[in-house]
Amino acid sequence: MATLRVQPEAQAKVSAAGSRAGPLGRRGPERLEASATRPPSPLLESGSLIRGHVDVFREDLCSKTENLLGSYFPKKISELDAFLKEPALNEANLSNLKAPLDIPVPDPVKEKEKEERKKQQEASREELGGGPQQAPLPLQKEDKNEKKKGDDEDKGPPCGPVNCNEKIVVLLQRLKPEIKDVIEQLNLVTTWLQLQIPRIEDGNNFGVAVQEKVFELMTALHTKLEGFHTQISKYFSERGDAVAKAAKQPHVVGEAQVRVHGGKDTFEVRPDPSLPQGDYRQLVHELDEAEYRDIRLMVMEIRNAYAVLYDIILKNFEKLKKPRGETKGMIY
Known part of the structure; x- marks a missing residue:
């Protein structure tokens, strides 16, 4: 009957690994100490207080x-x-x-008179040879006052x-x-x-x-x-x-x-x-x-x-x- 022989070097490695793993298997004492010293989560610490506020x-x-x-x-x-x-x-x-x-509402009579005055001015320019494309003739002082008065009347009363x-x-x-x-x-x-x-x-x-x-x-x-x-x-x-x-x-x-x-x-x-x-x-x-x-x-x-x-x-x-x-x- 054949017997299994363990080499001394392999047996030493197994015993060393077991001593490092400790009684908890793969987690050694160093990792256990690190997990024990880890601070608890803030969510877990204040969880009961937050849940109390939410419940209320x-x-x-x-x-x-x-x-x-x-x-x-x-x-x-x-x-x-x-x-x-x-x-x-x-x-x-x-x-x-x-x-x-x-x-x-503007008065249609005044609007019609205004259009007629404009046509007369254009006709007078054409008679003088300026043509419709020339600049309008300068108005006299009396004509300016009359034009300003007509524009004020066309504006009508302010409605507010x-x-x-x-x-x-x-x-x-x-x-x-x-x-x-x-x-x-x-x-x-x-x-x-x-x-x-x-x-x-x-x-x-x-x-x-x-x-x-x-x-x-x-x-x-x-x-x-x-x-x-x-x-x-x-x-x-x-x-x-x-x-x-x-x-x-x-x-x-x-x-x-x-x-x-x-x-x-x-x-x-x-x-x-x-x-x-x-x-x-x-x-x-x-x-x-x-x-x-x-x-x-x-x-x-x-x-x-x-x-x-x-x-x-x-x-x-x-x-x-x-x-x-x-x-x-x-x-x-």
Whole structure:
């Protein structure tokens, strides 16, 4: 029977390696001492304190959410529904929303006289041989005074600042706090829902899927409500541009004025409110009417947002709060 002989050199190497490894195998005493002297992680030291703060915040958030569902959401639904029934949001004749535009309109008679004077000056230059391309002849002192007087008359009376539509502004002053409020409450409920999401695990994720669906709905509502602020700012920007165009080109008056005979071979121009106004002036009124309709729709959207949130959270409250149910020990 053959016997295995161990060389003395190999046996010495094995014993030396065993003495270095120590009783813990591959980890020697030097590595054990280094791991023992390593400072603990700051996350582990302050973990209990941080978790305590988060737990307090979560409990406070849960209390606020339950208060919203219990009393606040139903109260806001009732208030906004009453707001929609007020006469201020139920104007049948939108022409009553028109705001006065005190922008002077140039007199067409003076405009015609001005054009005739210009033609006469060009004709006089051609008769003198200067041609239409030559520089205009210098005016005498009397002609300059007459021209300055005519230009001052053409300017018309100053209209001063053009005010906003007071009816629209009053409605927007009531609407903007409602937009701010619903966005804040939606943000609070969304944060509460995100804190209810459990740790990622395999299986039993039906409640988590319900949470994801509700979260998608909240995100869509938040995007829609955030667009209301942009919509209001856009209205004022577009209305300001329309007023500026109406003031810059006041001669664009469409059929807002009629010619009335004032005597033999004379006539005068008078405004007729029964006829449509000029394009730019009518554009201002159209923007006011469109914003009035948008205000009513925004109030409806805010009311519907409260109603949808209240309904879907109340129906799925248990799944949202405890998506995996109660953890119970299994009996074999």
